[in-house]
Every structure is written in structure tokens, then in C-alpha cells.
Amino acid sequence: MPYKKAGKEFKIVDATLILMMVAPLLVAILCKVLFIPQSEGIEITGAHVYFTLNMPVSTLPISESQVNSAAVLISIFFLCLFITHGIRAKVYTKRAVIAEWAVEKVEGLVNENMGTYFAGFAPFIGAILLLSAFSSLISLVGLFAPTSDLNVVAGWAILVFMLITYYKLKCGPWYYVKGFMEPIPLMLPMNILGEVATPVSMTLRHYGNILSGTVISVLLAAALQAASNAIFGNLPGILQNFPLFRIGIPAVLSIYFDLFSGCLQAFIFAMLTMLYVSTAFPMEEYMKRKQIKEKAN
Amino acid sequence: MQTLDIISINIWQILISFCNLIILFFIVKKFLFEPVKKMVAEREALAAGIIEEANEQKKAASADKALWESKLSTADKEADEIIKKAVAKADKRSDVIIGNAQERADGILRQAKIDAELEQKKAQEGIRREIIDLSSVLTKKMLKREINEQDHREMIDEFLQDIGDIS
Numbered sequence: 001m002p003y004k005k006a007g008k009e010f011k012i013v014d015a016t017l018i019l020m021m022v023a024p025l026l027v028a029i030l031c032k033v034l035f036i037p038q039s040e041g042i043e044i045t046g047a048h049v050y051f052t053l054n055m056p057v058s059t060l061p062i063s064e065s066q067v068n069s070a071a072v073l074i075s076i077f078f079l080c081l082f083i084t085h086g087i088r089a090k091v092y093t094k095r096a097v098i099a100e101w102a103v104e105k106v107e108g109l110v111n112e113n114m115g116t117y118f119a120g121f122a123p124f125i126g127a128i129l130l131l132s133a134f135s136s137l138i139s140l141v142g143l144f145a146p147t148s149d150l151n152v153v154a155g156w157a158i159l160v161f162m163l164i165t166y167y168k169l170k171c172g173p174w175y176y177v178k179g180f181m182e183p184i185p186l187m188l189p190m191n192i193l194g195e196v197a198t199p200v201s202m203t204l205r206h207y208g209n210i211l212s213g214t215v216i217s218v219l220l221a222a223a224l225q226a227a228s229n230a231i232f233g234n235l236p237g238i239l240q241n242f243p244l245f246r247i248g249i250p251a252v253l254s255i256y257f258d259l260f261s262g263c264l265q266a267f268i269f270a271m272l273t274m275l276y277v278s279t280a281f282p283m284e285e286y287m288k289r290k291q292i293k294e295k296a297n
Numbered sequence: 298m299q300t301l302d303i304i305s306i307n308i309w310q311i312l313i314s315f316c317n318l319i320i321l322f323f324i325v326k327k328f329l330f331e332p333v334k335k336m337v338a339e340r341e342a343l344a345a346g347i348i349e350e351a352n353e354q355k356k357a358a359s360a361d362k363a364l365w366e367s368k369l370s371t372a373d374k375e376a377d378e379i380i381k382k383a384v385a386k387a388d389k390r391s392d393v394i395i396g397n398a399q400e401r402a403d404g405i406l407r408q409a410k411i412d413a414e415l416e417q418k419k420a421q422e423g424i425r426r427e428i429i430d431l432s433s434v435l436t437k438k439m440l441k442r443e444i445n446e447q448d449h450r451e452m453i454d455e456f457l458q459d460i461g462d463i464s
Contacts, residue, residue: 046301060309063301073317077324084332089339096336103333123326131321146314151307155314211303 010086017082024071028143031067042222044215047144065149072134072146102126113271114278121277128156128270136210136262140254147265148211150203157199157206160273164198167281171289175282202272209265213257221250429453 036048047063054060087096106126107119114121132147139145146152169176180191224245232239432453 044303046303046305049299049301055309058308060313061299061301061307063310066310066313069314069317073321073324076321077328080324080328084329087332087336089336089343096333099329099333100337103330103337123330124322126329127318127322127325130325131318149301149310150304151310152314152317154306155311155316156318158311159315159318 014082014085017078017085021075021078021082024074025138025141025143028064028068028071028138029141032064032143036064042218044218047149063149064144065146065152068138068143069135069146069152071143072131072138076130076134109270110274113274115283117281117283118274118278121274125270125274128273129266132156132206132266132269133263136265137258139210139214139258139262145210145214145262147206147262148214150207153207153269154199154203156269157203160202160276161199163273164276164280167277171282171285175285179282198276202269206265206269209261213261217250217254217257220253221246224249425457429457432457 031050032048035050047065049061049063050067052059052061083095083099085095087093087099103122103126106129107122110118110122110125135146135152137145139148165176168179180188180195182191225243228243228245229241232242232244234240433449436449436453
């Protein structure tokens, strides 16, 4: 394929997109640096609240998780724009290959796990993967990961639950209710509990994994500090307080707790979404009814 | 600064996060999946066009090849025929030439035979005349007299006739 040198305008647009991609994160970091006081000692709390809005039903605290999710959202928006900027059939670019690879991977995943009927779910699964992964990975730049806030993940899980219910209702409300009485009507309370447990378990799994990573990181940092103090405490001068063990070791653990766990939980959340939605849809029954309806017409 | 509890449930936050995912779904669909799929479709169309063109050209080439092959085979046949014709012609001509030569040789031979016969006859005639002359001289000398020229000639002729009959 012909390789065309990028024009000046193209480069300017590219630079703007990259800038816009990074800017929200910089703003979030700035907010954190400016408004949040440095913590001292071991402190495990939820997100810091910048300010609180008075809303009906309950107040809305604009916390770190809100700001950071918005930052992630805007970043992903510009990432999408950047990666698809100037891709054309005849021009071969690295980003086009990456974008194509990602899209094809997600579509393959959806087709494999949900079947071709749910092919339209690919962008949704892609959105879940991106949002979840980036929300967790934002902790790499020192920001509060929105996924370690229960409410953020709960919102996604409720959306997934709505989709599950929507597909279960596709064969009519009676079929949906009947589904709870299987295999015997006695199982009704258990089935209802199981139904409600789905979003709850999805939420808690994701949120708990990310939060536990953060908690372990904090505990470990404190423990390593204590170990340094215990061993080098008798040295004179500034060496006494030098946290030698805090160099390097937390970085290695961060690979697991921030990088790996974040990506893994995003993948698990997407996987569970696909499985729950596809199994919720009674495909055979739906097709049978559709055929009967077509015959009646 | 105030912080949230580790487990804090807030309906508005849940709603915002819910909306965030929906918004991101549309963003990803509109700005990532659609352009990429469009590009892939365009490229596939391009590739399909190229393949189709190639197939057409291949078809044309194979048709040409068949044409030329048939022409070549007919050319072979034609060459064979030409050679056969030439050989036949040459055979005929050689036959004619040989026949002519034979005829001519026969003619020469016949002529030679005729000539020889003629020569023989001439010689015979000459010998006869000489014998006649000789016998007439001999008889003249033997008889030493002239009886009758006419009678003599008749007698000798008769005699010679006898000799000729005998020989």
C-alpha cells in the first residue's frame, strides 16, 4: 500500500487530539494536587469529596471518582478520535492496524461468546472494556481509580442487569415469570435471589478487587516503611528515616495489583456481561414464537 | 477535606456512572467501530475489485492461450500437409523423370539395335556384291571367255540364291 507523508494540518490535528487525550488526566491530577491535602500515615478511605451538590432524593457529592470517570470518558473519546484519525482503505498506518486489531478482537470475542445474533453488542463490550480498564489503570498516574468506588461499578452492573432483564422479557412477561418457577415452583425465592445477586456480585467482584489492590498497596507501603525504620533506625542522621525498602518493591507489586488486576477485572466484567446477556435470551423459544407469528401473518 | 466512606451508596453517582457507560457506548460505536468497519469494508471492496479484475484478465489470458494453442496445432497440421504434398509432388516428378530417362534409354537402345541391324544388312549386301563381283571375275577368268553376259548373271544369281538358301 502506498505510504503518504502526513501533511502539516494532519499533524496539527493529531497533536491536538493527543493533547486533548492527556489534558483531562492532567486536570484531574491538578485537582488532586491543589485540593486534596497529603495524607499522613495509613489512611484507607473512599474518594475525597471536592464539593457537594444538593439534589432531590439525596445529595450528590462530586468526588474524585466522579471527576476521574469524566476525565477517563473524555480521554477515551479523544483516543477513539485519534486512533481513527485519517484511516483510509488505501493508506497503511500503524494506528489503523491497531484500531482494526482491537475492533476485530472485540467482535471476535462477542461472536464467540454471544453468537452472531448479538453482533451489535460489540461496541458495548468494547466500551465496557475500555471504561473499566482505563478507570482502573488511571491509578498508575497516582489518581484515585473510579472502579474502587462502589457506585461507579454499580451503575455499570445495573445497566447490564437491565439488558439481561430486557432479553429475558423478549418472550413476554409470562414466560419471564415462568422462568423463575423452574425447575419447580418451590425454587421461586431462590431464583429471585439469584437474579438480584447477579448485579450485586458483578459490582462487588470488580469493586472489591480493585479496592483490595489499593488497600494492599497502602498497607504494604506502610509495612515496608516500618521495616526500613526497624532495620536502619540506629543509623545516624538522615539515613535513619530513609525508606529503602519502599524503592522498587511496591512497583513490582503494582504490576499485579494495578496493571494486571485492572485489565483482568475489565475482561472479567465484559466476559460476565456477555455470558449473562446471551444466556438470558431464550433464543429457541424466541425463534419459535417468531415463526408462529410469521405464519399467522 | 471530607472523604466518602469505603462503602457508600449514592443514587446520583450510580446514575452518573450508568449514563457514562451509555455515553461511552455511543462514543465507541460512532468514533471507533464505525470508521474502522467502514475502512475494512472499503478495503475489502478494493481487494474484491482487484481480485475480480485479476480473474477477468486471467480468463482473457486463458482464452488467448486456447486460441493460440489451437492455432499452433492447426499450424502443425498445415506444415505436415505441406510436407506431405511436397513429398508427393517430388515423388511424382521423380517418377516422371525416371520414366523419361528409361524411355530415352530404351529409345537409344532401340535406335542402336536398328542401326546395328542396318549396318549388318549393309555389310551383308556389301559382302554379297563383293562375292558376286568376285565370282563373276572368277568365272570370267576360269572360262576365259564371254558367253553371254546376261546368261552368266542369271546363272550366278541362281547359284548365289542357292548359297543364300543354304546359309
